[in-house]
Amino acid sequence: MPQNEPNFLVPAVRTAAGYGAVVITFEYPLNERIRTLLRLEDLFERSRHFIQRSDSLDHHVALLTLFEILEVSSRADLKSDLLQELERQKQVLLAFRNNPEISEDALNQVLSDIEQASSSLFAMTGRIGQYLRENEWLMSIKQRTGIPGGACEFDLPSYHYWLNRSSEERGAQLAAWTSPLYPLRDGSAIILRILRESGKPASYVAPQGTFQQMLGGKTAQMLRVRLDPSFGCVPEISANKYVLNIRFLMQDGEDSRPRTAESDVGFDLTFCNL
Numbered sequence: 001m002p003q004n005e006p007n008f009l010v011p012a013v014r015t016a017a018g019y020g021a022v023v024i025t026f027e028y029p030l031n032e033r034i035r036t037l038l039r040l041e042d043l044f045e046r047s048r049h050f051i052q053r054s055d056s057l058d059h060h061v062a063l064l065t066l067f068e069i070l071e072v073s074s075r076a077d078l079k080s081d082l083l084q085e086l087e088r089q090k091q092v093l094l095a096f097r098n099n100p101e102i103s104e105d106a107l108n109q110v111l112s113d114i115e116q117a118s119s120s121l122f123a124m125t126g127r128i129g130q131y132l133r134e135n136e137w138l139m140s141i142k143q144r145t146g147i148p149g150g151a152c153e154f155d156l157p158s159y160h161y162w163l164n165r166s167s168e169e170r171g172a173q174l175a176a177w178t179s180p181l182y183p184l185r186d187g188s189a190i191i192l193r194i195l196r197e198s199g200k201p202a203s204y205v206a207p208q209g210t211f212q213q214m215l216g217g218k219t220a221q222m223l224r225v226r227l228d229p230s231f232g233c234v235p236e237i238s239a240n241k242y243v244l245n246i247r248f249l250m251q252d253g254e255d256s257r258p259r260t261a262e263s264d265v266g267f268d269l270t271f272c273n274l
Helices: 032-051 056-072 078-094 104-123 136-145 157-163 167-196
Strands: 024-029 202-206 210-214 222-227 233-239 243-250 265-272
Touching (some): 024 032, 024 233, 032 056, 032 167, 056 136, 056 157, 056 167, 078 104, 078 167, 104 167, 202 210, 222 233, 222 243, 243 265
Antiparallel strands (some): 202 265, 222 265, 233 243
């Protein structure tokens, strides 16, 4: 396989070396743009989960999540960044046409997804989420929810009334408020998918829970650490253009102070770069 061939275009089955079937993946963004995309991914997934539920408390969380999406997506250059990156990836993928090692069906599907996401993003006019900011009722709720306990029924009786409407009505409104932002979700998802599949995992061992690697000019936009949960630790990652440091921390109890693992920790590490 050519070195720069996109991995998601060919069948692949990967397991963490020496691990069981279940592993935890920790992702560490190395720039602000990827950090923003990962936050949006997390928020849109949370939004989808709670909108689909029927309880009023679930829909309250869904609305709070919508407010968070609005804040994260308010970066002035987010839309243009997504469009530029999608176009760049499109040109990269077009170069793989007629490559016998590439699945043409998979390639065409990804290119179609990029075209659709780009068209939807381009159709978003004005400031992102402006239609929400112009809704005085929603903004009054947003303002109150920034205060601990500020959304009680005596503070926002109209919101209390809304929460007591049928779950179908609430769900439909939440979907209507959230769906105009889906082009951001879809564009981000494509870029993160390509980013995640851009590297190949390599297996390492952190002696006594500590790992260091000189990068030697290696560039990455995100690191992925796959770890068997039976180790009972989590990675603390720090990186710059010269060196990568990972400490695997254990916590014996909820109130105990995290400490570096005393035993060797095996893990998979992937450098991801667009």
